[in-house]
Amino acid sequence: MRLTRRYRFAASHRLHTPALSEEENRRLYGKCANPFGHGHDYILDVTVEGPVNADGRLVDRAALDGLVRRHALARVEYRNLNQDLPEFAHVVPTTENLASLVRDLLLDGWDLPARLAHLRISETDRNAFDLEVGRN
Amino acid sequence: MRLTRRYRFAASHRLHTPALSEEENRRLYGKCANPFGHGHDYILDVTVEGPVNADGRLVDRAALDGLVRRHALARVEYRNLNQDLPEFAHVVPTTENLASLVRDLLLDGWDLPARLAHLRISETDRNAFDLEVGRN
Amino acid sequence: MRLTRRYRFAASHRLHTPALSEEENRRLYGKCANPFGHGHDYILDVTVEGPVNADGRLVDRAALDGLVRRHALARVEYRNLNQDLPEFAHVVPTTENLASLVRDLLLDGWDLPARLAHLRISETDRNAFDLEVGRN
Amino acid sequence: MRLTRRYRFAASHRLHTPALSEEENRRLYGKCANPFGHGHDYILDVTVEGPVNADGRLVDRAALDGLVRRHALARVEYRNLNQDLPEFAHVVPTTENLASLVRDLLLDGWDLPARLAHLRISETDRNAFDLEVGRN
Amino acid sequence: MRLTRRYRFAASHRLHTPALSEEENRRLYGKCANPFGHGHDYILDVTVEGPVNADGRLVDRAALDGLVRRHALARVEYRNLNQDLPEFAHVVPTTENLASLVRDLLLDGWDLPARLAHLRISETDRNAFDLEVGRN
Amino acid sequence: MRLTRRYRFAASHRLHTPALSEEENRRLYGKCANPFGHGHDYILDVTVEGPVNADGRLVDRAALDGLVRRHALARVEYRNLNQDLPEFAHVVPTTENLASLVRDLLLDGWDLPARLAHLRISETDRNAFDLEVGRN
Numbered sequence: 001m002r003l004t005r006r007y008r009f010a011a012s013h014r015l016h017t018p019a020l021s022e023e024e025n026r027r028l029y030g031k032c033a034n035p036f037g038h039g040h041d042y043i044l045d046v047t048v049e050g051p052v053n054a055d056g057r058l059v060d061r062a063a064l065d066g067l068v069r070r071h072a073l074a075r076v077e078y079r080n081l082n083q084d085l086p087e088f089a090h091v092v093p094t095t096e097n098l099a100s101l102v103r104d105l106l107l108d109g110w111d112l113p114a115r116l117a118h119l120r121i122s123e124t125d126r127n128a129f130d131l132e133v134g135r136n
Numbered sequence: 137m138r139l140t141r142r143y144r145f146a147a148s149h150r151l152h153t154p155a156l157s158e159e160e161n162r163r164l165y166g167k168c169a170n171p172f173g174h175g176h177d178y179i180l181d182v183t184v185e186g187p188v189n190a191d192g193r194l195v196d197r198a199a200l201d202g203l204v205r206r207h208a209l210a211r212v213e214y215r216n217l218n219q220d221l222p223e224f225a226h227v228v229p230t231t232e233n234l235a236s237l238v239r240d241l242l243l244d245g246w247d248l249p250a251r252l253a254h255l256r257i258s259e260t261d262r263n264a265f266d267l268e269v270g271r272n
Numbered sequence: 273m274r275l276t277r278r279y280r281f282a283a284s285h286r287l288h289t290p291a292l293s294e295e296e297n298r299r300l301y302g303k304c305a306n307p308f309g310h311g312h313d314y315i316l317d318v319t320v321e322g323p324v325n326a327d328g329r330l331v332d333r334a335a336l337d338g339l340v341r342r343h344a345l346a347r348v349e350y351r352n353l354n355q356d357l358p359e360f361a362h363v364v365p366t367t368e369n370l371a372s373l374v375r376d377l378l379l380d381g382w383d384l385p386a387r388l389a390h391l392r393i394s395e396t397d398r399n400a401f402d403l404e405v406g407r408n
Numbered sequence: 409m410r411l412t413r414r415y416r417f418a419a420s421h422r423l424h425t426p427a428l429s430e431e432e433n434r435r436l437y438g439k440c441a442n443p444f445g446h447g448h449d450y451i452l453d454v455t456v457e458g459p460v461n462a463d464g465r466l467v468d469r470a471a472l473d474g475l476v477r478r479h480a481l482a483r484v485e486y487r488n489l490n491q492d493l494p495e496f497a498h499v500v501p502t503t504e505n506l507a508s509l510v511r512d513l514l515l516d517g518w519d520l521p522a523r524l525a526h527l528r529i530s531e532t533d534r535n536a537f538d539l540e541v542g543r544n
Numbered sequence: 545m546r547l548t549r550r551y552r553f554a555a556s557h558r559l560h561t562p563a564l565s566e567e568e569n570r571r572l573y574g575k576c577a578n579p580f581g582h583g584h585d586y587i588l589d590v591t592v593e594g595p596v597n598a599d600g601r602l603v604d605r606a607a608l609d610g611l612v613r614r615h616a617l618a619r620v621e622y623r624n625l626n627q628d629l630p631e632f633a634h635v636v637p638t639t640e641n642l643a644s645l646v647r648d649l650l651l652d653g654w655d656l657p658a659r660l661a662h663l664r665i666s667e668t669d670r671n672a673f674d675l676e677v678g679r680n
Numbered sequence: 681m682r683l684t685r686r687y688r689f690a691a692s693h694r695l696h697t698p699a700l701s702e703e704e705n706r707r708l709y710g711k712c713a714n715p716f717g718h719g720h721d722y723i724l725d726v727t728v729e730g731p732v733n734a735d736g737r738l739v740d741r742a743a744l745d746g747l748v749r750r751h752a753l754a755r756v757e758y759r760n761l762n763q764d765l766p767e768f769a770h771v772v773p774t775t776e777n778l779a780s781l782v783r784d785l786l787l788d789g790w791d792l793p794a795r796l797a798h799l800r801i802s803e804t805d806r807n808a809f810d811l812e813v814g815r816n
Contacts, residue, residue: 031214034220040176057638077174096736129681142398192366275537282804309760310719310759312721352718356716444624445556533585
């Protein structure tokens with residue numbers, strides 16, 4: 001069985017690669033390359049997988065929430081991804097790269113009996129990024 | 137009859153008043169005062185009011201969309217409200233103040249036979265700001 | 273107190289005025305004038321107003337549902353508005369005109385102690401039409 | 409300007425009037441009269457109205473959340489409305505009556521400069537109850 | 545091809561294991577252990593899989609709806625899961641256990657040519673439980 | 681990694697097989713067989729899969745949007761599926777068959793480095809059709 005639990009966070013970013021000229025960045029990322037950045041209300045869906053325990057639950061909700069909050073949300077919410085996160089000092093903070101970072105942050109801190117199975121980050125109501133997480 | 141038409145835009149902002157100390161800003165605005173800002177996917181609902189014309193419509197959708205785009209969205213979408221908009225050079229860009237600005241921008245450019253009746257700006261799925269617009 | 277109850281129906285329509293040429297219809301209604309029509313999943317929100325009775329309710333839900341179903345939904349759901357409804361033989365079935373028709377159909381059949389206060393018809397997730405209903 | 413802020417709570421209730429027989433209760437409330445009750449995830453939208461302050465805000469969000477939590481949510485969330493609330497010892501806990509109770513609870517505890525303007529309680533995605541609140 | 549069809553039902557439950565003390569139940573389930581229970585509007589998504597028939601359909605919608613209604617919804621909707629369902633006399637009615645029960649109920653009654661492939665039960669908008677169903 | 685991007689289109693259809701009598705069509709498709717058709721607002725979710733490029737993206741959004749628009753949406757939006765599409769001259773335009781057509785249209789035009797992995801078409805908020813797409 002899998003449980004998917006939903007979290008939300010607001011952050012800002014700018015899509016811009018220092019290796020390219022302003023004009024190339026503009027061609028590549030359009031208005032997302034505007035110099036002062038813009039933002040989103042991201043939705044993060046965390047899916048865990050495992051057997052149901054004697055208490056009828058797949059995972060302790062409070063433990064899962066605490067882990068997600070400490071290891072992922074505390075790093076990104078109300079943040080400017082480009083300027084507040086060293087991981088994005090030389091990597092462009094697209095939602096693809098943000099999804100990979102959140103997976104790594106969660107795996108680093110993971111100490112629950114159920115395994116982390118899947119992540120989805122939605123940016124606006126039109127784009128969602130899915131990452132299946134291998135055995136952990 | 138009233139027609140409410142929905143638009144969306146992404147922007148970033150920082151809640152911070154230069155008149156106050158960092159500590160006071162932090163107490164007042166919490167994490168929304170983080171120095172590099174954060175962002176939202178705003179939803180803008182524009183309500184127009186008027187009689188239904190012979191062609192069965194309250195307002196020409198393309199004309200309304202063009203007006204909203206030129207006079208409001210072009211100013212705010214993919215922008216950093218604090219740094220890209222001179223109107224927020226000395227005014228804190230809360231969603232309350234953003235709603236007032238969008239109303240002023242729309243009224244300045246309004247040239248449709250139907251009148252602008254109401255504005256709603258939603259920031260995340262938990263906060264919505266409503267402004268009834270007087271005779272125009 | 274007001275209760276708003278939500279109904280849904282699927283229908284098709286074509287925006288086209290016989291008084292105008294094909295070219296003028298196309299200019300006025302765009303792709304909505306395509307000759308064979310297109311369709312929508314409409315959402316109808318019916319708002320009733322009145323005092324709360326001794327049984328703790330503003331209106332009997334089953335009675336309201338029956339009235340809406342018999343007098344409005346039965347006329348429009350799974351219908352082609354242009355060809356199935358005599359009311360649209362000479363009137364273009366825009367959502368504005370559909371909202372007025374639904375109000376008239378409901379008022380004609382209204383036999384509930386609570387009054388009909390408001391109607392909203394949403395066509396796609398971007399357009400909603402509101403009609404405040406006077407004393408009845 | 410008005411701000412509407414959204415809260416959610418889960419509760420259970422049974423629609424049943426001791427003054428009536430089982431059969432009459434069943435006729436009146438249908439399956440909602442089942443003896444052991446059932447439940448809902450209610451959505452509570454609280455609307456406050458007032459001028460925008462020098463800090464760019466209509467109301468302090470933390471103060472509003474604290475008031476709503478202490479005076480309303482703490483009374484109803486994860487509760488059985490019939491058995492946990494003395495207010496429903498002799499009053500049937502329909503959503504109409506729940507809306508009136510929440511309004512009274514909020515007005516009793518109200519100590520914010522902005523006034524309480526409106527309440528909406530939604531029970532399932534098909535029924536919403538609106539209460540305009542007079543001067544307070 | 546897969547078709548996912550959505551159903552909704554309201555029910556109440558209490559998370560409580562008689563094998564544990566009140567204090568341990570409280571520590572384990574938090575406010576969900578409140579003695580008189582609380583409730584939810586559950587969303588049930590039933591996914592069937594199979595080839596598309598000559599009539600252009602994967603499954604007859606009326607047959608699927610009838611089966612889901614008779615074998616699953618009729619057992620749980622407007623019910624108190626703890627007190628109305630013998631299956632939960634000695635099993636705590638968490639949504640995990642409810643999902644397993646609904647799968648068993650559907651498999652017991654399954655008589656459609658398309659196979660039952662997947663179930664999802666959502667409890668509030670933050671938690672969803674997924675069960676992939678093996679060959680049947 | 682997978683990206684799912686959402687598109688919407690309005691169209692109309694009639695469920696009707698010329699090989700059957702009116703009465704048999706009615707028995708099979710119910711009100712969906714009404715002679716003049718009805719319509720829906722379809723939601724199309726297109727999922728692409730592939731590695732993340734040096735620019736931090738899985739696929740160029742503008743290229744994907746252009747491909748979906750030219751090869752799929754341009755054929756179906758604001759159309760009567762039965763009368764405007766030769767593919768449905770002898771095939772009943774159920775959403776199952778529409779999903780297969782959209783997959784074929786996208787595969788025919790596919791020229792992106794990321795592969796087309798999955799399609800979902802939702803018709804009303806109760807039915808969604810999923811097609812996993814094999815290697816391409």
